[in-house]
Amino acid sequence: MNITSGEAPIQTDDPQFSHHGLGEEYVEDIALKSRPIISIRFRLFLAFLVIFAFSMIVALWSIYALSEIQVKIRFLEAAGNYLTEIQQARRFEKNFLLYGTNLEDSLEHLRTAESILQKNKDTIEKILGRNSIQGMSLQLNNYHKVLEKVGEAGDTEERNRYEPELREYGGQLVSDATNFVVKEREAVEDALSLSRRVPFYFLGILMVLIIVITSFLVKNILSTLNRFLEYTNRIGEGDFSPILPKRKYRDEFSQLGLAFNHMIRELDKRHKILIESHKLRAVGTLVAGVAHELNNPLNNTMLTAGLLEEDFERLPDEEKLDMVQDIIKETERSKVIVRNLLDFARASDYKIIAMDLENLLEGSIRLVHNRVKLAKIELQMKLTPDLPPVHGDEQALQQVFINLILNAVDALPPRGKITVTDSKSSQAGFIEIKVSDNGPGIPEHILPRIFDPFFTTKVKEKGTGLGLSVSQGFVRRLGGNITVESRVGGGTTFTVLLPTTEVPSSVSAAPSP
Amino acid sequence: MKRNLRIMVIDDENIVGKRLKPALEKEGDIVETFTDARNALERFSEQQFDIVVSDIRMDDIDGLEVLEQVLARSEKTKVIIITGYATVEVAQEALVKGAFDFIAKPFKPNDLRTIIEKAAKELGR
Structure with missing residues (x-):
C-alpha cells in the first residue's frame, strides 16, 4: 500500500532507493527547461542599456549643438568683420x-568685404537663402562698380552725380550686413537657450524612463517571488506536486524552480520512507494485538484437545463430537484473525473498487477491537442501512x-466512548462517516495544524504525526475530505466525506475479511 | 484421593470454564466457573474458595483487580493468573500483588493441575 499526500512525479526508476542529482532529466522539469532564456541579468542589462543609449543620444546631441554654436559664433565674427569692412568702405x-x-582705402575695404562674402558664401546661403546672398553680392558689385566709376570721374560735379546711386547701394549694403549680423546673433542665442533647456528635458524624460523600467522589472520579479512564497507554503502543507512554468520564458527563477522541484522530490522520497516506517509501526502494533488475540482460540483448542486426549476412552461419543467441533470452531477463529492481519499488511497498490460501507467499517473496527478493549474504551457503531456504496482502496480506507x-483511543481516558456513525451527506453524492469521542477535545490553537504532516500531540515514540496527513491525502485523492470539530472538554468529531459510486454496474461488495 | 478444594475459574472465554471444570473435578475438587468477573466476586463474598484461577484480561474487571479483591477478602486463598501475553512485567506485577503463580495461554489441563497441586500442598491438603 502506498499512501502519499502528493502526486508523485513520473519516474522510470525506483525513487526510494536511488540518488538523484540536479543534472538528471525529470518529466516535470522539461517544461521549465524548454522555455527560451531571458535571464534577470539580461533584463537588467537591457534596462540599463536603454537608459545609457538615451543618455548617449543626448550627449551626442549636446556635442553637436555646441560645435554648431561654435561655428555660428565664428561665423558671427566673420559677419561682424564684413559689416565693419562695409562701414569702413563707406567712411572712406x-x-x-x-x-x-x-578712394583706394575704400576700394581696399570693399575687396576685403568681397573676399569675406566669398569665403562664407555657403554658410550665408544656408542662413539667409540663395536670393539674399545673390542680392548681397549683386549690391556689393554694383556699389563697387559705382565707386570705381566715381574714382574715374574727373571733377566734383561728376562725382556728385553718382552720389545718390552710391548712397543707395551703400545704405542697402550696410542695412543688409546689419540685418545679417542681427539675424545671426539671434540664431546663436536661440541655440544657446535650447542647449540650456535640453538638460532639463533630458532629466525629465530620464526620470520617466527609470520609473517605467523599474516598475516593470520590480513587478516582474515581485510577482515571481510571491509565487515562490506560495510554493513554500504549499510544500509546507505537504503538497508535493512539482512546480510548472507560468511564464513564456525562463530566467534565474526557473533555476530556483528546478531546485525546488529537486527539493520536492527529495522531500517526497523521505516522506514516503517515513510513511513506510509509520505503516510498519502500525503493523507492529497490530501484530502484537493480533498475537494476543490469537492466544484465546489457541488456548481453547489446546484445553479441549488436552482433555480429549486424557479422557478419550471414557468419554461418550456425543461429548467427543462436541469437543472436536469446538476445536474446529476455535481453529476457524484463529484463521480469521490471521487473515485479517494478512489483509492489513498485504503490500499492494491502490485498487479502487466499490465497496459496502458497513463491511468496510466493521472490518476496520474488527482490526482495532483489541486495542480498544485493552484501553477499556466503549466503541459504538450506529450505521444507517442501505447506504450507496463508496469507492476507494479498501486497505487505505480501512487505515483511515x-x-x-x-x-x-489515545486521547481518551479509560471508560471513554467512541461513536462511529454514517449517513448521507447534505452534499449530494457524498456519504459522511463521523468518528466522535467524548475525550478532552483539541485546543483551538492547534486545531488548524492537526492535518499538517509531522504534527503530533503524542509523545515521540507513539506517533509520527503522519496519520492524519496521510489519511487526508488519500481521502482527498478520492474526491472526499476529512474535517474536524472539537471543543476543549466537549469531545472531538472527525467527519470523513466520501463520494459514492456513480455507476451501479460496478458495485461489488468488498470481500468479507 | 479427595481433596475437596473449592476452586473458582474466571475467564470470559466460556470454553475455558467448560473444559476446565471436568478436568479439575477429576481430582475430587469442587469447581465453579464464571465468564464474568463481577458475578464471580459476588459469589466469592458468599462462599470462600481455596483457589481462584483468573484470566488477566477481561472486559470489565481484569485479573489483577480480581486478585486484589480476592486477597482483600480472603488472605489465604491462592490466586493463579492466566496471562495471554506471557510478558515478564505482567507476571511480575501479578506476583508482587500476591498471586500464587501464573500460567501462560495456551496451556493443557495438566499444566494447570500441576500448579493447583503445588497450591494444595501449601494449603496443607
Whole structure:
C-alpha cells in the first residue's frame, strides 16, 4: 500500500532507493527547461542599456549643438568683420566725396568685404537663402562698380552725380550686413537657450524612463517571488506536486524552480520512507494485538484437545463430537484473525473498487477491537442501512478509519466512548462517516495544524504525526475530505466525506475479511 | 484421593470454564466457573474458595483487580493468573500483588493441575 499526500512525479526508476542529482532529466522539469532564456541579468542589462543609449543620444546631441554654436559664433565674427569692412568702405567713400582722398582705402575695404562674402558664401546661403546672398553680392558689385566709376570721374560735379546711386547701394549694403549680423546673433542665442533647456528635458524624460523600467522589472520579479512564497507554503502543507512554468520564458527563477522541484522530490522520497516506517509501526502494533488475540482460540483448542486426549476412552461419543467441533470452531477463529492481519499488511497498490460501507467499517473496527478493549474504551457503531456504496482502496480506507479510531483511543481516558456513525451527506453524492469521542477535545490553537504532516500531540515514540496527513491525502485523492470539530472538554468529531459510486454496474461488495 | 478444594475459574472465554471444570473435578475438587468477573466476586463474598484461577484480561474487571479483591477478602486463598501475553512485567506485577503463580495461554489441563497441586500442598491438603 502506498499512501502519499502528493502526486508523485513520473519516474522510470525506483525513487526510494536511488540518488538523484540536479543534472538528471525529470518529466516535470522539461517544461521549465524548454522555455527560451531571458535571464534577470539580461533584463537588467537591457534596462540599463536603454537608459545609457538615451543618455548617449543626448550627449551626442549636446556635442553637436555646441560645435554648431561654435561655428555660428565664428561665423558671427566673420559677419561682424564684413559689416565693419562695409562701414569702413563707406567712411572712406564719404572722405573721397568730401575731400577727394582715400578712394583706394575704400576700394581696399570693399575687396576685403568681397573676399569675406566669398569665403562664407555657403554658410550665408544656408542662413539667409540663395536670393539674399545673390542680392548681397549683386549690391556689393554694383556699389563697387559705382565707386570705381566715381574714382574715374574727373571733377566734383561728376562725382556728385553718382552720389545718390552710391548712397543707395551703400545704405542697402550696410542695412543688409546689419540685418545679417542681427539675424545671426539671434540664431546663436536661440541655440544657446535650447542647449540650456535640453538638460532639463533630458532629466525629465530620464526620470520617466527609470520609473517605467523599474516598475516593470520590480513587478516582474515581485510577482515571481510571491509565487515562490506560495510554493513554500504549499510544500509546507505537504503538497508535493512539482512546480510548472507560468511564464513564456525562463530566467534565474526557473533555476530556483528546478531546485525546488529537486527539493520536492527529495522531500517526497523521505516522506514516503517515513510513511513506510509509520505503516510498519502500525503493523507492529497490530501484530502484537493480533498475537494476543490469537492466544484465546489457541488456548481453547489446546484445553479441549488436552482433555480429549486424557479422557478419550471414557468419554461418550456425543461429548467427543462436541469437543472436536469446538476445536474446529476455535481453529476457524484463529484463521480469521490471521487473515485479517494478512489483509492489513498485504503490500499492494491502490485498487479502487466499490465497496459496502458497513463491511468496510466493521472490518476496520474488527482490526482495532483489541486495542480498544485493552484501553477499556466503549466503541459504538450506529450505521444507517442501505447506504450507496463508496469507492476507494479498501486497505487505505480501512487505515483511515483505524487511524481515526486509534487517535481517539489515545486521547481518551479509560471508560471513554467512541461513536462511529454514517449517513448521507447534505452534499449530494457524498456519504459522511463521523468518528466522535467524548475525550478532552483539541485546543483551538492547534486545531488548524492537526492535518499538517509531522504534527503530533503524542509523545515521540507513539506517533509520527503522519496519520492524519496521510489519511487526508488519500481521502482527498478520492474526491472526499476529512474535517474536524472539537471543543476543549466537549469531545472531538472527525467527519470523513466520501463520494459514492456513480455507476451501479460496478458495485461489488468488498470481500468479507 | 479427595481433596475437596473449592476452586473458582474466571475467564470470559466460556470454553475455558467448560473444559476446565471436568478436568479439575477429576481430582475430587469442587469447581465453579464464571465468564464474568463481577458475578464471580459476588459469589466469592458468599462462599470462600481455596483457589481462584483468573484470566488477566477481561472486559470489565481484569485479573489483577480480581486478585486484589480476592486477597482483600480472603488472605489465604491462592490466586493463579492466566496471562495471554506471557510478558515478564505482567507476571511480575501479578506476583508482587500476591498471586500464587501464573500460567501462560495456551496451556493443557495438566499444566494447570500441576500448579493447583503445588497450591494444595501449601494449603496443607
